[in-house]
Amino acid sequence: MRICIVGAGAIGGFLGARLALTGHDLTLVARGAHLAAIREHGLKLIELDGRVAVAKPVLATSEIREAGPQDVVIVALKAHSLPPIAPELRALYHADTMVITAQNGFPWWYFHKLEGPWENHRIEMVDPGGVIAANIEAERVIGCIVYPAADIEAPGVIRHDEGDRFSLGELDGQKTDRIRVLREALDQAGFKAKVTPRIRWETWVKLWGNVAFNPISALTRSTLEEICRYPLTRQLSRTIMEEAQRVAERLGIDFGIKLEQRIDGAEKVGAHKTSMLQDIERGRPTELDAMVGAVAELGRMLEIPTPSIDAVYAATKLLEVRSRG
Numbered sequence: 001m002r003i004c005i006v007g008a009g010a011i012g013g014f015l016g017a018r019l020a021l022t023g024h025d026l027t028l029v030a031r032g033a034h035l036a037a038i039r040e041h042g043l044k045l046i047e048l049d050g051r052v053a054v055a056k057p058v059l060a061t062s063e064i065r066e067a068g069p070q071d072v073v074i075v076a077l078k079a080h081s082l083p084p085i086a087p088e089l090r091a092l093y094h095a096d097t098m099v100i101t102a103q104n105g106f107p108w109w110y111f112h113k114l115e116g117p118w119e120n121h122r123i124e125m126v127d128p129g130g131v132i133a134a135n136i137e138a139e140r141v142i143g144c145i146v147y148p149a150a151d152i153e154a155p156g157v158i159r160h161d162e163g164d165r166f167s168l169g170e171l172d173g174q175k176t177d178r179i180r181v182l183r184e185a186l187d188q189a190g191f192k193a194k195v196t197p198r199i200r201w202e203t204w205v206k207l208w209g210n211v212a213f214n215p216i217s218a219l220t221r222s223t224l225e226e227i228c229r230y231p232l233t234r235q236l237s238r239t240i241m242e243e244a245q246r247v248a249e250r251l252g253i254d255f256g257i258k259l260e261q262r263i264d265g266a267e268k269v270g271a272h273k274t275s276m277l278q279d280i281e282r283g284r285p286t287e288l289d290a291m292v293g294a295v296a297e298l299g300r301m302l303e304i305p306t307p308s309i310d311a312v313y314a315a316t317k318l319l320e321v322r323s324r325g
Contacts, residue, residue, distance in 0.1 A: 001071040001185060004092055005029065006064060006085070008038070010150040011102055012076030013158040017045035018189040020055035027059040027067040035062055037156025046159045065091040072182065075101045079290035082108070083128055086135040098178060099140040100168070104210060104275065105290025106298070107203060112138035113171040114200070118251075121301075125293040142179055143169040143199035145206055149272075165192045169199025204248045205255060209266050210291045212240040214276035215312040218286065218319060221277065228267035236308065237263060243306045244295050250302045276316070280323045288316055 001024050005016040008028035020026040020043070028038060042054040059067060064085065070092045075082060082101070089099070101107065108127040111118050122130050148163040168183060170176055179195055186193035196202060216227050216237060227233045241259055248255070255262075279286040292313045299306035 001025065001181075002069070003027070003072045003074065003185075004064075004067045004070040006073060006075045006089070006092075007077035007081070008034070008043070008060075009076065010152050010158060011146055011148065012074065013043055013152065014045065014148060014150040014160055015074060015076065015102070015189075015191075016057065017043045017053065017055040017158060018191065019185065020057050021045075021053055022185075022189045024185065026055070026057045027061065027070070028057045029061060029064055029067070031062045033155040034152065035060060037154075041156055044157045046153065046157065048160050048162075064088040067092055069094040070097055072185075073097060073099045075099065075103070077103070078285070079103045079105045079108075079126060079287050080285055083131045086132045089135060093140070096178070097140060098142055098182065099136050100142050100144045100182070101136075102144045102146050102166075103287075103290070104146070104206075105287050106207060106294035107143065108132045109136075109138060109141050109143065109171060110200060110203070112141070116252075118301075123294050123297055125289040125297050138171060141171060142182065143171060143203070145199070145202045164190060165194070167194050167196050167199065167202050169196045169202070171199070173197035173199075201253055204253045205257075205262075207291065207295070208241055208244055208248070208255065209262055210274075211244045211295050211309065212237040212312075213266055214274045214286075214291050215288065215316040216240075217274040217277040218280045218316050219312065221281075223271040223273055224266045224269045225271055228263055234263065236312075239308045240312065243299070243304075243309050246304050247295060247298050247302060247306070250304060251298070280319060283323050283325065285324070286316070286320050288313065288320060292316065 003024050004027040005012045006029045008016050008030040016028050038060045042056045045053050073092045106126055111121040145167040147165040149161040151159050153159040170179055183193045183195050216233055276286045296306050296309045296313055
């Protein structure tokens with residue numbers, strides 16, 4: 001297949017390297033020193049067991065339009081980076097192009113093809129002005145939940161840190177031929193890809209932890225195990241997650257696991273810095289709006305109070321502004 005990775009950073013580079021190594025016609029969209037290194041030396045992938053492989057994409061570019069029409073477009077940018085480039089993605093489409101947004105937080109497509117009173121509702125925090133929905137038709141979208149962790153160790157070098165699991169789902173829950181083909185491509189590249197009819201449920205299970213642990217870690221400069229083991233921050237996490245749970249349940253989500261189990265699972269991850277803490281430390285924009293602000297917006301929409309979520313959102317927003325100078 002012709003596959004374009006828009007945002008060949010840590011996760012995008014991890015996906016792109018493995019897919020290129022299995023023979024797909026791969027384009028990587030990157031920028032700066034990372035792009036220059038890929039062009040000169042290829043994209044180096046260091047696996048968990050220390051094995052090193054170098055992938056050679058067909059094209060590495062900073063200009064989306066240079067790639068031409070693709071069979072699959074994987075958008076691996078952070079959520080706040082998608083609206084500005086959404087109109088450019090049209091240069092990558094043919095009639096049957098699939099678009100997979102491999103991003104954290106509440107997805108912009110959540111209410112598309114969702115029967116009920118909120119069908120096609122837009123969440124401003126993740127799709128301001130509706131620019132994403134206007135440029136990525138819902139019919140193209142395949143939902144994706146990302147579980148692996150990876151880092152850009154140096155320009156042109158991706159280190160795989162943890163996991164290789166992805167969940168994929170059609171927005172209407174169908175098991176289509178196209179999603180089967182996509183799953184097979186990921187499986188052949190060494191990933192554990194699962195097709196789920198409940199992509200929104202999985203979105204919430206991951207978001208349930210992110211809405212609490214990410215802002216708390218950024219505010220306290222603490223790892224997951226530190227947050228979960230310290231009584232006061234564990235209680236704060238619990239309070240935030242209870243608010244998020246009430247929002248999710250109003251939307252018909254039954255988590256099926258106990259809140260304490262979810263917190264215990266985060267504690268077992270260990271001394272891990274969340275992505276939001278890493279962004280704050282590096283002076284980068286965070287995914288605060290998609291992870292936390294969107295849940296607060298949903299609360300207002302559903303008339304469910306979210307005071308703790310509102311408080312950590314405000315405090316972390318100021319921290320982000322200050323960390324970026």
